[in-house]
Amino acid sequence: xxxxxxxxxxxxxxxxxxxxxxxxxxxxxxxxxxLLQAKxxxxxxxxxxxxxxxxxxxxxxxxxxxxxxxxxxxxxTSSSVRGASIPRTCKEAQSxxxxxxxxxxxxxxxxxxxGDSPIYVYCDMxxxxxxxxxxxxxxxxxxxxxxxxxxxxxxxxxASIKQIAALSQLSSECHQSIKYDCNxxxxxxxxxxxxxxxxxxxxxxYFWSGGNTDNHTCQxxxxxxxxxxxxxxxxxxxxxxxxxxEGVITDxxxxxxxxxxxxxxxxxxxxxxxxxxxxxxxxxxxxxGMPRSCEDLWRIGHTMSGLYSVMGAEMVESxxxxxxxxxxxxxxxxxxxxxxxxxxxxxxYVQKTSSFNQTQxxxxxxxxxxxxxxxxxxxxxxxxxxxxxxxxFSLSGIAYIPVSSTRLGLWMGLYVNGIQxxxxxxxxxSSTGDYETYSQQSTLNLQAxxxxxxxxxxxxxxxxxYLYDDPWHYTHFNGWILQEHISNTxxxx
Numbered sequence: 001x002x003x004x005x006x007x008x009x010x011x012x013x014x015x016x017x018x019x020x021x022x023x024x025x026x027x028x029x030x031x032x033x034x035l036l037q038a039k040x041x042x043x044x045x046x047x048x049x050x051x052x053x054x055x056x057x058x059x060x061x062x063x064x065x066x067x068x069x070x071x072x073x074x075x076x077t078s079s080s081v082r083g084a085s086i087p088r089t090c091k092e093a094q095s096x097x098x099x100x101x102x103x104x105x106x107x108x109x110x111x112x113x114x115g116d117s118p119i120y121v122y123c124d125m126x127x128x129x130x131x132x133x134x135x136x137x138x139x140x141x142x143x144x145x146x147x148x149x150x151x152x153x154x155x156x157x158x159a160s161i162k163q164i165a166a167l168s169q170l171s172s173e174c175h176q177s178i179k180y181d182c183n184x185x186x187x188x189x190x191x192x193x194x195x196x197x198x199x200x201x202x203x204x205x206y207f208w209s210g211g212n213t214d215n216h217t218c219q220x221x222x223x224x225x226x227x228x229x230x231x232x233x234x235x236x237x238x239x240x241x242x243x244x245x246e247g248v249i250t251d252x253x254x255x256x257x258x259x260x261x262x263x264x265x266x267x268x269x270x271x272x273x274x275x276x277x278x279x280x281x282x283x284x285x286x287x288x289g290m291p292r293s294c295e296d297l298w299r300i301g302h303t304m305s306g307l308y309s310v311m312g313a314e315m316v317e318s319x320x321x322x323x324x325x326x327x328x329x330x331x332x333x334x335x336x337x338x339x340x341x342x343x344x345x346x347x348x349y350v351q352k353t354s355s356f357n358q359t360q361x362x363x364x365x366x367x368x369x370x371x372x373x374x375x376x377x378x379x380x381x382x383x384x385x386x387x388x389x390x391x392x393f394s395l396s397g398i399a400y401i402p403v404s405s406t407r408l409g410l411w412m413g414l415y416v417n418g419i420q421x422x423x424x425x426x427x428x429x430s431s432t433g434d435y436e437t438y439s440q441q442s443t444l445n446l447q448a449x450x451x452x453x454x455x456x457x458x459x460x461x462x463x464x465x466y467l468y469d470d471p472w473h474y475t476h477f478n479g480w481i482l483q484e485h486i487s488n489t490x491x492x493x
Contacts, residue, residue: 086112088301089170090123090130091284100125109166111303114324119159122278130167131278132256133158139181142262142272148194149261155276157256161200162326164256164279169327170299172283174252178208178276182235183242185265185272188216194263199254208233209247212254219247235272242271255279294321294333309339314485316341340483344386346373347480351473355400357466362415362453367473376479382453385446389484395454396439397475401428402464410465411457414442417450423457435468443482452479 086108087093093107094100102125108118122131134157142151157164168174178197180187187195187208193216196204205212209219221232228237233245249255256279265272287296290311297308298321305323309316316339325332350365362381376383385391399410409427413420421444426436444452454477459465469475 086118088112089167089281089284090121090125091128091282093123094125094128102126107167109163109170110326111166111298111323114303115166116160116162119163121158127282129280129282130171131280132164132167133278134256134276136260136274136276137278139273139275142185142265142274144265144267144270145263146266148192148263149196150263151265151272152259152261153274154259155257157279164200165328166326167281168252168255169295170284171252171281172285173250174255174279174281175248175250176255176257176277176279177246177248178257179244179246179274180208180235180262181242181244181273181275182271184240184267184270185262186236187218187233187245187262188236189264196261197257198259198261200256200258201254202258203254205254208245208249210250212251218245220245248277252281294319294323295327297321298323298327307336311487312338314487315339315483316486341486342387342389342481342484343486344373344484345481346375346386346391347478348372348376348383349476349478350376350378351477352397352467352469352475353471353473355466355468355470357456357459359456359458362455363467363475363477365475365477370478380453381455382451383479385448385450385452387481387484388448389446390443390482391446391452391479392441392443392482393452393477393479394439394441395424395477396437398435398437398468399426399459400464400466400468401426401430401434401436403431403433404429404463405431408459408463408465410436410438410459410467412438412440412467413455413457414440415451415453415455416444416446420457425457 086106087096088109088111089107090105093105100123102123104120105123106118107121107123107130108115110116112118119132122133123129124131134155136153136155140153145151159167180195185194187193188206193206196206197208199205206216207213208217210217210222216232218226218233218235220226220234226232226237227234227239227243231237234243235245237243249257257276260274260276262272262274264270285299287300291297291300291308292311294308294310296310302308302321303323305321308319308321310319311317318336318339320334320336322332322334327333348371349369350371351367351369352363353366356363364381365378368376368378373386375386383393393414395412395414397412401408401410407427407429409425411423411425414422422440422442424438424440426438428434428436446452456467467475
């Protein structure tokens with residue numbers, strides 16, 4: 001069988017022949033040929049490896065060109081979508097079109113037409129989740145170095161920090177997975193942290209799974225099933241085997257991870273490989289009932305800055321919402337004042353036309369000047385609060401004091417649900433008989449259904465003291481709602 005050699009290999013053979021003839025003169029011809037054939041085989045293997053590397057390089061160039069073309073397309077698409085209607089999350093996109101399949105979509109979490117440009121994300125329509133891509137998703141070797149955090153890699157996301165924060169605040173849950181494959185590469189050793197990550201604000205974090213803590217721990221530490229009972233992460237163990245720590249960070253207030261730091265991999269047998277998942281959010285915070293803040297308005301889709309009415313603790317409040325900012329930003333909401341809103345206007349003014357002298361009995365009235373809302377019952381003399389709130393009441397009238405050498409008096413009381421909460425009185429001694437005026441004012445916090453009335457607490461009936469009135473109307477009782485506790489009213493509707 002004839003074997004043909006390539007030009008590079010042939011040239012190498014000529015050189016090898018010359019070297020072999022001089023260096024191996026003591027060998028016989030057959031031995032020289034065997035040695036020469038072995039060296040030729042070695043050279044052919046090197047040439048073949050060279051061809052493989054050339055092909056890999058060409059393939060990488062093609063992939064790079066495809067990525068660059070995709071980036072150009074994405075940039076062009078980003079410019080065109082700014083004028084279109086863009087959902088804020090994948091869940092909103094799916095709500096608008098349930099037929100959408102999972103894939104890459106444009107969203108604008110901080111609000112269309114304001115803030116940063118729309119972002120290109122992966123939407124998993126089966127889960128209703130939104131994932132933001134970054135440049136460190138593939139397994140990445142940390143190399144060899146000795147000091148804490150001597151390997152440090154910044155994580156670059158396919159979105160601005162503001163857009164990521166907006167998505168986080170819109171979503172009911174966000175998380176990010178992290179995995180570290182290790183071999184003699186502890187994350188912490190002898191209370192010295194060799195590995196940590198930085199949160200969205202650049203703060204160092206030492207937990208590798210679960211919610212935010214300031215303590216070093218991994219998922220095996222949480223589950224208490226690490227390979228060694230005395231460690232909180234598998235990688236911290238001294239076992240001479242390849243280990244792994246894998247967890248999910250669930251505190252959206254510190255995510256996303258912006259930098260990874262590892263160290264103590266200086267030994268030839270040491271190794272560390274990190275794999276960081278995408279920043280992923282699911283669900284959307286639901287707003288039920290009346291909006292209670294600018295944040296509620298922002299969540300349901302308002303983007304125009306201005307004055308808004310929102311439901312406060314008890315009353316409707318007027319606030320200024322700056323929707324160019326996020327709810328977590330200073331100045332997002334500014335309190336302006338309270339709105340004077342009454343669901344049921346209530347005010348009355350009643351009078352008497354005749355005298356009255358019964359004690360411990362609500363004083364009835366004969367004349368209704370005003371009774372908007374119908375809360376005052378003239379016959380029973382009782383006012384029923386139609387809504388919870390703050391009310392004002394005023395009472396004035398005349399008491400008749402007959403001739404007497406001693407002081408005589410009349411005491412009037414204001415009652416709420418049968419309990420006296422205020423009193424006024426007049427006393428006098430007269431040789432001819434006289435009329436004395438009394439008055440009382442009160443501001444009360446009432447619950448819906450509370451009863452208010454006035455009555456004569458006591459008087460010297462046997463001496464002829466009584467509440468005086470005639471067709472000129474000297475007894476006046478009025479009241480109105482000052483401020484309605486509108487939140488209580490809404491809860492009963």
